[in-house]
Amino acid sequence: MSRRQPVLGILGGGQLARMLTLAAAPLGVRTYVVDGAADACAGQVGPLLVADYGDAEALAGFAGSVDVVTFDFENVPAEAAAGLAARVPVYPAPQALAATQDRLAEKTLFRECGLDTPDFHPVDTRADLDLAISRVGTPAILKTRRLGYDGKGQFRLRTSDDADAAWAALGRQAQAHGLILEAFIPFERELSVLAVRGRDGDFRTWPLTRNWHTDGVLALSLAPAPNIPSTLQVDAVRHARTLAERLDYVGVFALELFVRGGKLLGNEMAPRVHNSGHWTIEGAHTSQFENHVRAVLGMPLGDTGIRGPCAMFNFIGNLPDPSPVLKATDAHWHDYGKEPRAGRKVGHATVVAKDADTLRSRVSSIAEALGRQEQARPAVDALG
Structure with a gap:
């Protein structure tokens, strides 16, 4: 049979x-x-x-x-x-999705679970926006509470004089999706912690990942995040575990964090596998994708340890020539099979090495061959 x-x-x-x-x-x-x-x-x-x-x-x-x-x-x-x-x-259960679909509910949840956040205030009317500015201050970012991603549904206010322009850009979405004003934080680093929780409550995380964005879209990730105090890894894992247990979460999720003054601030929680964890396919013993499948089907979770330091390039809009990646040692090409389009994620490449110096050398040479030195520079500098 x-x-x-x-x-x-x-x-x-x-x-x-x-x-x-x-x-x-x-x-x-x-x-x-x-x-x-x-x-x-x-x-x-x-x-x-x-x-x-x-x-x-x-x-x-x-x-x-x-x-x-x-x-x-x-x-x-x-x-x-x-x-x-x-x-x-x-899995994850609808209540976990609901908690992360609304930025106001999400930020409130973070604070209830002991994770600090940038100041925020709900905005439903033009008058609410003025009130929010008086309480949150500027610079700030006006966002839709729902449906925004990759920098969409957002407007940055440099001063209170930008309120009319912000409302003109997003005011129509206030009734349908609600808005939230968030204080703009001059953060020192952007990090994410990828976590997985099984149906039996088994909880694991991958090493902290450092991320760099361009126009609100992830451009580059480096894991493990270099030059990060061990206390931040411990704190990030603690916050992720608290959220997972509070939501009775099953599967993989990403907790996006800012570092300011040596402390973590909660930005967003993505209730799914996440772009900043793509490096785990080649760089970890068990990828985020395999562990998500294992978790939701009730299988034992796999080892989330790393094989070596990794860097991931995101390709937005169109793909470069893959040859430099395909020719390099321990470099891995991913074509999503999508038609090129401005702002669209169409692929990524991951580079793995035995140590930080080797990774820095590989990333530098591949970036130069791809003509993407500017995209790779933050990782090269961080590894130096």
Whole structure:
């Protein structure tokens, strides 16, 4: 008698679903992805159901075809998540998604769990914006409470004189999604801690990752984050564990952090596998994608230790010539199979080494061959 392979349903068919599908196969796990776009890139590596997230009939059929459901993006409609959860186990649970879909609820949760944040204030009207500015101060960032990502749905106020322009840019979204004004923090570093929690409560983290963004989009990651006091690693893990247990979280998540004055401030929590953890595919004993599959299906979690220091280049808009990466030692190319488009994540490359000096040399030579010295410079300097 043949053994039945478990089927993992994935809501959303982007590059994260694609990499989850590739990680699931060696575990004997099949995947079934649902997305509204027929050209969703996850469909290139596994079965794809083309359906709108509001199509209750299609989602019911989807739920009946899988053993567990997970997500490759956090902005899943609440109705869709609740409908699926009534038919099949869903991880992370809808309540965990709800807590991270609203920036106001998320920041409030952070503070309740003992993680400090930049000052913030809700904004629903033009008058609220003036009140928020008086309390939060400037510079500040006006954001949509929901649906914003990669720098979208944001407006930076340098002074209170920018209030009219900020409202003109985002005021229409106040009623539909709500707004929040957050103090702009002149942080010293941007870090993320990737964590995973199993269905049995087993909790693990990968080393802290240092990140650099361009126009709100991740451009470069370095792991383990160099020159970080061990106390920050301990604090980051403690905060991540507290949040995971508070939400009864199952699966991988990323906690994005700022360092200011030697202390951590909570920025955002992504309830899914995360761009800043792509280096784990080649750089860790168990990748974030494999551990997410393991966690949501109730399998034992894998070792999150690293094989060596890593750097990851993100490719936004279009892909460079892959030859310099393919020719290099322990450099790894990832093409997401997407059509080029401004602001779109279309691929990444990871470089791994035995030590920081070797990594610095490899990153420098690859960046020069790619013509991306400016993108790589922060990592090169940090490793120096």
